[in-house]
Amino acid sequence: MTASFPLADAESFGIVTDGVSRLVERYGWTWERLLDTLAKQGPERAVQAIRDAELAIEPGTFRGKRHDDMTAAYGQLVPGGE
Numbered sequence: 666m667t668a669s670f671p672l673a674d675a676e677s678f679g680i681v682t683d684g685v686s687r688l689v690e691r692y693g694w695t696w697e698r699l700l701d702t703l704a705k706q707g708p709e710r711a712v713q714a715i716r717d718a719e720l721a722i723e724p725g726t727f728r729g730k731r732h733d734d735m736t737a738a739y740g741q742l743v744p745g746g747e
Contacts, residue, residue, distance in 0.1 A: 684735035708737035
């Protein structure tokens with residue numbers, strides 16, 4: 666997925682792999698909740714949330730790829746920064 670928009674409209678950003686985006690696509694989170702979690706609790710909390718969600722589903726339910734990466738990064742933009 667790609668998008669572009671003026672940097673003046675952005676204060677922060679998150680970059681996630683498909684393993685982390687499962688929180689939104691499969692486990693009912695919103696993108697806003699995911700970004701808020703990254704900002705306030707860090708990427709490790711988002712990864713733990715996926716692990717918790719996967720442990721909570723019924724045995725035999727599809728959990729995704731057997732070896733799925735879960736990588737996330739969060740950043741804040743500095744106003745007027747170069």
